[in-house]
Amino acid sequence: MGYAGFEVNTSGSIAHGVWSPDEITQSSTWRELIAVYRVLKSIPQVLRFQKVKWFTDNQSVSKIVKKGSMVHDLQSIAIDIYRFCLNNSILIDIEWIPRSENEKADYLSKICDFDDWGISDEILNAVQRKWGNLEVDWFASDNNAKLPVFYSRFWNVNSSGVDAFTEDWSGKFGLFVPPISIVSEVLKKMYTDNVQGVLIIPHWCHKKDIDELPVKLVDKVTLLPQILQHSRAFSTCKNYNSAFNRWIKWAMLNDLGSGDILPASELPLAIYLTSLIQSSFTPKPVETAFYAIKWIHEINGLDPPTDSSMVKNVLQSAKRILSKPVLKKEPITVELLSSIFDNLYVDKNLKSQRTICAFLLSFSGFLRSSELLYKRCDLDFSSTHMKIFIESSKTDQYRDGSWVIIARTGTKLCPVTNIEKYLEWAQFSMDSSCFIFCNLSATKNGYKCRNVNRAMSYSTLRDLFRNALTPFVTDINKYCLHSLRSGGATAAANKGVKDRMFKRHGRWLSEKAKDGYVKDSLDERLFVSRCLGL
Structure with missing residues (x-):
């Protein structure tokens, strides 16, 4: 987990870094603000003497950079940003944009370089005692650099440059701790540039096996660490x-x-x-x-x-x-769903219908809250049923995806009829790639879907659930969003649905996982002792 930023007019001007364990615990505003400061410090050669339009998807950051903050830590960072811009003649104009319009920076910030590694100070000291002082750390980052002069994959606050392969390595006594996947390329360039330096690679326990490989296969060995990470x-x-x-x-x-x-x-x-x-x-x-x-x-x-x-x-x-005792939440019943429907349903009211559909589809499809984040194009309707394509789920390890089939029931609680009404009122086209359960905006005539194609957050969905259910239960804390999935599973189990179909519909991989969702009815439990012949 890290931060990133890029300058749109200059190729390769990407700054990236990762958070330390302590920094991860800081607030999102602190992290976004310090990211602005570190990206500025990473590419001053590009931004110096420039008027910079800076886009961020954090509204608080845009305000703090402009006006400051009453929070001491945030104010200190804001002052650091101001001083850095002043010293480098940078005029910064920061503006908030939605995350959907900041996708590249968001993607870059989530890059996790599994091939990155480093050496300890203990090893560095041993190397320098044996061969003398090193001058350049050719493959490093802010997190693992061992020398003041180092080159990184992306621009870092203290890096001297990026892409070490574009530099001339001769004439410098360098430290080489490269990603495993490029060791062979490093060796070739060291030979070409006639380099003096120290190359360190991890001990490979299969060294004897590697030595016995044909020459054509030796280079392929470096692919294994990357593949095994998957x-x-x-x-x-x-x-x-x-x-x-x-x-x-x-x-x-x-x-x-x-x-x-x-x-x-x-x-x-x-x-x-x-x-x-x-x-x-x-x-x-x-x-x-x-x-x-x-x-x-x-x-x-x-x-x-x-x-x-x-x-x-x-x-x-x-x-x-x-370990602590597991306190399972109560399942939602059909009777509760009926009460919620009667309380919320209003013709052409998009906001109420969104809540109703979320309840009915989670219940009837045994859906987790994360599985509600599907798009219009993931739905397929027929005269007898509808199909929902679940692209990925907790139990879908290889991301094959699966179809959930839900029947038309012809009642007021029919999930298919209700979702059709919702789609019609929301004016979704059949091939739309918009998220079904999205945020809404109030208008003079009711509600409409926002133009930003972003799924509703978990916290919003949870609040809708609690607000809809609270009038009909004595203790709302006994219920959660998972109560919808367990409620559907419980209703199906008590109706005698075949075990194979039950597991397939809920996408469970094991009997233990499936049984954990079912709350047996009193009659079912009494039936056991009644069959004993006493």
Whole structure:
């Protein structure tokens, strides 16, 4: 997770950086504001003596840069921005734009370079004691640069340049810690430029196997680290890499040598997991660290220390010590849906119909809240039913997508009829790529969809749910958006829907996951003891 900015008139003027663990905990406004400052400092050679039109998708930032802030930390950053612009003769005019119009910067900020790595100060000192002082760190970033002069993939606050391959490497005693995927290209350029320097690459446990490969295949080995990073979902890889970096940081702070980090030794790892237990409120941080370290070892062909009985038992202890009772929310019933419909339905009222459709489709399609973020072109209607294409979901590991089929019922609660009314009132065309459940604007004649093609946020959807349900329940805290999915599942199970169709409709992969959504009726539970013949 990081920040980014770019200058539209100059090719390659992209600034990018990543947040430190401490910075991630700061407010979004703080991060957006410091991003403005760091991007300015990263490309002063482009912006100096210029009038700059700056676009941001954070409204608070545009106001703070212009007028300042009553919050001390934000005001300090605003002053730093002012002084930097003054010293570099930059006249900045900052303007807010919607995120949908700032997609490139948003995309750049989310770049996670899994091929980026660095060395410790311990290794640097050992290298310089043996071969002398190094002058340039050719492949680095603000986060891992070991020398004052370094080159980075994108412009950083302190980088001397970008794209080291465009520079002449001769005449400088350089440090080379390149991404694994470009080691062969680095070696070729080192030979071409007749370079003196130190090249450091990670120890590859399959070195003997590599030496035995045909020459034509040796270069292909560098592709493996990149490919193996895709063995898990992007978000999982991101979490695992962050967790492993926390393990490295802890190990170095506690004077562990590199030989105890990767491969990790079981005793230090057990102590590390124990320290996480002492500082955590749930088992999640311990579980993430455990599986991250296991995965990193596996993709590097190393025996994971997580196979140790001691480490496994520390994980089990964390689950017992930190786990809390699961308080499942109550499922929504058809009777509640009927009451909500009667209370909200008004002909041609787009706002009320949006809430009704969100309720009915989540209930009838067993949809998670994230799965409601589909577009008009994802819907297909027929005389007997409708189909919804779910592009990706929690249980769709390979992103194949799936179709959810919902029947016409002919009643007031018919999901198909109600969504057809909503689409007609919202004036969606059949091939529209707009999000169905979007934000609305009030007009003289009612409501209309906003021109910005952005899905409704989770918090907005949650507020609509609570406001609609509150008049009909005694304790709204017993319900959440997932109550719609579990309500539909419960109604289907108590009606005797076949297990195979039940699992397919809800896109569940296991019996345990499916059964966790069903609340058995009292009659169903009493039926067990009535069958005992007592």
